Amino acid sequence: MAATRRLSHSVAVITINHPPVNALSHSLRRSIAKEFGDASKDSSIEAIVLCGANGNFCAGADIKEFGSSTLDSVSLNNINDAVERCQKPVVAAIEGVALGGGLELALSCHYRVANVQARVGLPEVLIGILPAAGGTQRLPRLIGIPAALDMIVRGRHVPATEALQLGVVDEVVKANTIDAAIQLARKVLGEKYNHH
Numbered sequence: 267m268a269a270t271r272r273l274s275h276s277v278a279v280i281t282i283n284h285p286p287v288n289a290l291s292h293s294l295r296r297s298i299a300k301e302f303g304d305a306s307k308d309s310s311i312e313a314i315v316l317c318g319a320n321g322n323f324c325a326g327a328d329i330k331e332f333g334s335s336t337l338d339s340v341s342l343n344n345i346n347d348a349v350e351r352c353q354k355p356v357v358a359a360i361e362g363v364a365l366g367g368g369l370e371l372a373l374s375c376h377y378r379v380a381n382v383q384a385r386v387g388l389p390e391v392l393i394g395i396l397p398a399a400g401g402t403q404r405l406p407r408l409i410g411i412p413a414a415l416d417m418i419v420r421g422r423h424v425p426a427t428e429a430l431q432l433g434v435v436d437e438v439v440k441a442n443t444i445d446a447a448i449q450l451a452r453k454v455l456g457e458k459y460n461h462h
């Protein structure tokens with residue numbers, strides 16, 4: 267299991283990979299933290315795209331690890347804070363699902379591009395917990411309190427087109443989601459250079 271990285275010119279693409287649904291196990295969180303930290307520090311990298319393998323961005327916490335002692339040793343909150351604070355543009359490329367901690371990770375990115383088939387949501391309430399990795403702050407900031415509360419208390423899966431209308435994602439594409447995210451990252455970099 268790894269969050270692998272490949273370079274596409276000056277854009278690093280970090281792939282979250284834990285079959286079948288990229289659930290955030292302890293070792294996956296450790297791997298994301300390492301890859302993201304390396305990419306943040308690498309001066310040849312100007313922007314970062316986060317995406318998921320296996321047709322999904324990330325289904326959130328690894329339910330199979332609930333009750334184990336590894337839960338807190340690499341905190342998703344710390345990863346999300348590092349992503350949000352990153353000086354380089356960070357774009358989430360969302361295919362399949364971004365649920366729970368997976369959506370919280372995507373919300374920490376500076377931009378989100380979703381495939382038209384994707385779904386996003388905070389389904390924590392359905393398993394008796396509340397979003398605890400920044401979702402209750404970042405989602406209302408992005409889309410306002412009423413719409414965020416509706417998602418949080420119902421735990422429903424929101425289709426990409428509705429997520430676009432609500433403002434959860436910035437762009438919806440029919441295909442080539444990662445390429446679209448790379449293009450958006452390059453566009454943001456171009457704007458940055460044009461302003462200096």
Ligand SMILES: CCCCCCCC/C=C\C/C=C/C(=O)SCCNC(=O)CCNC(=O)[C@H](O)C(C)(C)COP(=O)(O)OP(=O)(O)OC[C@H]1O[C@@H](n2cnc3c(N)ncnc32)[C@H](O)[C@@H]1OP(=O)(O)O
Nearest residue numbers: 286287289290325326327328329330337342366367390399
């Ligand atoms: C209590 C403290 C927890 C601390 C954890 C620390 C790290 C995380 C930090 C912050 C907290 C975050 C909390 C959350 O994210 S809670 C939300 C968790 N996610 C969910 O509730 C999603 C549940 N899954 C689904 O809704 C669906 O499975 C699906 C939409 C992702 C896919 O549906 P479908 O295509 O119909 O496939 P299956 O349902 O059959 O699932 C396929 C396969 O995948 C396994 N699986 C699905 N979700 C998870 C998961 N979250 N963790 C582990 N495994 C998952 C499922 O069990 C199937 O496996 P198989 O039976 O072996 O084939």
